[in-house]
Each structure stands twice: as C-alpha cells, then as structure tokens.
Amino acid sequence: MINIDSSHIARCAQLAMLLEVSATPKPGNIDRDHNYTDTRFEHFLASAVGVYPVLEKAARSKSGVGALIREAVEESGQWQKGGNTHFGAFILLIPLVMAAGRCEDRTCLRTQIQKVVRETTVEDAVEFYRAFSAAKVKVKPVDDLSLGDAASFDKIKRQGLTLFNLMEISSSYDMIAEEWTNGFQKTFECAASIQNKIKKHGINDAVVLTFMELLSNYKDTFIQTKFDDKKAEEVSMRSKKILQKGDTDEIKDEIYAFDEQLLKEGINPGSTADIIIAGLFVSLLEGMRF
Numbered sequence: 395m396i397n398i399d400s401s402h403i404a405r406c407a408q409l410a411m412l413l414e415v416s417a418t419p420k421p422g423n424i425d426r427d428h429n430y431t432d433t434r435f436e437h438f439l440a441s442a443v444g445v446y447p448v449l450e451k452a453a454r455s456k457s458g459v460g461a462l463i464r465e466a467v468e469e470s471g472q473w474q475k476g477g478n479t480h481f482g483a484f485i486l487l488i489p490l491v492m493a494a495g496r497c498e499d500r501t502c503l504r505t506q507i508q509k510v511v512r513e514t515t516v517e518d519a520v521e522f523y524r525a526f527s528a529a530k531v532k533v534k535p536v537d538d539l540s541l542g543d544a545a546s547f548d549k550i551k552r553q554g555l556t557l558f559n560l561m562e563i564s565s566s567y568d569m570i571a572e573e574w575t576n577g578f579q580k581t582f583e584c585a586a587s588i589q590n591k592i593k594k595h596g597i598n599d600a601v602v603l604t605f606m607e608l609l610s611n612y613k614d615t616f617i618q619t620k621f622d623d624k625k626a627e628e629v630s631m632r633s634k635k636i637l638q639k640g641d642t643d644e645i646k647d648e649i650y651a652f653d654e655q656l657l658k659e660g661i662n663p664g665s666t667a668d669i670i671i672a673g674l675f676v677s678l679l680e681g682m683r684f
Contacts, residue, residue: 400453403494403679407449407487410674411442411480414667417601419649421609421633422656423667430662437476444473445480452488453495459514460521460557462488467528481529482570482616482668486581489574490672494679503676504577511574514557519550522557569615569665573672584608584673589682597684599642601670606649608666610634616664629661 415438418425424435448466455462466484493506523546550560564571573581584604591600610633613626636648656662 398495398497400450400495403453403491404446404449406494406678407491407675408442408446409678410487410671411445411483412439413597413601413674414483414671415439415442417598417605417670419653420602420605420663420667420670421649421653422629422662423664424662428653428657433476433479437474438479440474441470441476441479445469445484449487449491452491455492455495457513457515458518458521459489459492459510460518460525462492464521464525464528467525471528478529480668480671481525482665483671484525485570486573486578486668486672487675490578490581490675503679504582507578511558511561516551516554516556518557519555519560520547522560523547523550567615567618569612570668573669578672580608580612580669581672581676584669585676585680588673588677589680592682592684595642601674602649603637603642604673605663605666605670606633606637608669609663610637612666614663614666616666617661621661625661629656629663 414420415424415435416426418427424430424433424438426435429435445466448462448469451465452462463484466488467481470480470484489510490503490507493503493510496506496510497503549555558574561571561574565575566572569580573579587604587607588600591603595603610630613623613630615626617626617629632652636645636652639645639648
C-alpha cells in the first residue's frame with residue numbers, strides 16, 4: 395500500500411530530486427562531480443530542500459496545478475542563485491504528487507495522474523505562463539502564444555485554453571509536454587527500469603543506466619531547444635552505441651568519456667534528467683529502498 399500521508403509523498407519527491415542530481419556520471423549534466431560555470435551541484439540540493447513546503451501542499455491539493463508549479467519555481471529561487479534547476483521536473487512532479495495524494499494503493503497512480511492533468515483549467519494555463527517568467531528558462535514558443543508576450547494571457551483566456559490544451563499543442567516537440575498527454579509513459583518506464591536494475595547495480599548505476607537508456611531512445615528536448623534536432627539525434631545515437639557494447643563495468647569508461655565530451659560542448663540533456671526525477675519519485679512512492 396502507498397502511504398498517502400502528504401509529508402511522505404513530499405519526501406519521496408524531494409528525495410527523487412536529490413538522487414537524480416547525485417548520480418554520476420549522467421553525461422552532460424550537473425552531478426556530484428560536475429558543475430557548470432553559474433550553476434552548481436549545491437544549487438540543486440538547495441532547490442530540492444527549499445521546495446518541500448510546496449510539494450507537501452501539492453500532496454494535499456485537489457486543484458491548482460499551474461499555481462503550484464509557479465510556487466515551486468519561486469520557492470526554488472528563494473533558496474539558491476544558480477538559476478533554473480528544476481523547472482521541467484516541477485512540471486512533472488507537481489501533478490504526480492497531487493495524483494499520489496488521491497491514491498489509496500499502488501495501482502491507482504496511473505489513473506489519477508491522467509485525471510489531474512485533464513482537469514486543469516484556463517487559470518492553470520495562465521499561472522503556468524507566469525512560472526516561465528520566474529524560471530527564466532529558454533523554451534520553444536507555443537505557436538503564437540509567446541511566453542514573453544503579456545498578450546498571451548488574453549489569448550489563453552479568450553480561446554479557453556487549459557494547461558492540458560497547452561501541453562497538447564507542445565507535445566509533438568516537447569518530451570515533458572508529451573508526458574502529460576500520453577499518461578506519463580516514459581516516467582513509468584523509467585521507474586520500472588530503475589527498480590529492475592537497483593538490486594544488481596545499486597542506486598547510482600541504476601539511475602545512470604536508465605538515464606542512458608532514455609537518452610538513447612528519445613531525443614532530448616533541452617538539446618533540441620539549445621542546439622537543434624540533428625544534435626539531439628547525434629547524442630541519442632552515441633548513447634545507444636555505448637549501451638550496445640556491454641554491461642556497466644564494460645562501458646563505464648565510455649560513459650565517462652561521453653560525459654566529458656558533452657560537458658565540453660555545453661550539451662546538457664536536461665529534459666531526460668527531469669523524467670529520471672519523475673521515475674525516481676514513482677519508484678520511491680512504490681516502496682523502493684536502497
């Protein structure tokens with residue numbers, strides 16, 4: 395049975411963020427061994443700890459996804475000066491945490507998460523747009539609804555677009571938005587992969603190998619936005635080739651080399667890391683321990 399206490403659910407989400415950023419090496423991303431110039435490992439730790447009250451509130455909330463995402467972004471920013479650390483993760487975690495708060499057993503999370511996202515409102519969409527200003531994150535515009543244009547608020551209200559509608563618009567080119575529209579498929583795949591690997595490999599390598607699998611199977615949205623589709627495809631193919639060479643011990647040096655290459659080129663698969671966080675949350679909620 396899932397413990398549906400809001401504090402327990404929030405701590406699962408918090409620990410998921412901490413485990414993701416601690417796992418090393420996750421090629422191109424910040425971890426316990428790597429920092430960026432303006433964003434460090436410690437910024438992610440501060441964000442994960444600081445956002446706890448919003449996560450606990452979300453576990454008790456029946457509505458208000460957009461406002462809760464915005465609150466999470468703002469709370470994260472109050473605790474660290476490293477910029478956007480968890481924006482994509484919050485887009486996944488907040489509805490998952492709310493769904494968990496509705497659950498009485500392990501089998502209902504898939505059902506409840508679809509209800510949570512489909513019940514979003516126009517106000518959720520407006521609050522979500524406000525969250526972008528707080529996060530200061532680079533994103534691909536949603537058709538004519540520019541995230542930097544105040545007129546977008548009027549367009550959203552006039553057209554009656556809910557937050558789920560916005561995710562539908564973005565789902566063809568954004569893997570985070572696609573999670574909302576396909577029942578969080580990659581998230582649950584990620585959770586199953588981590589749980590399948592943890593006994594043999596331990597939590598660190600289970601996360602790293604699952605990260606590599608996700609990266610090999612899906613082009614990372616953050617790379618597509620920062621660079622282009624071709625670069626995202628190259629990164630996925632490199633990851634796939636490494637995994638085909640053998641088990642963890644046989645490919646660890648290759649993963650480290652891949653990590654150094656991506657860091658040197660400034661390529662960070664941030665969207666893949668966000669889905670890892672969501673998968674870890676599901677795993678922890680289901681009772682995974684290490």
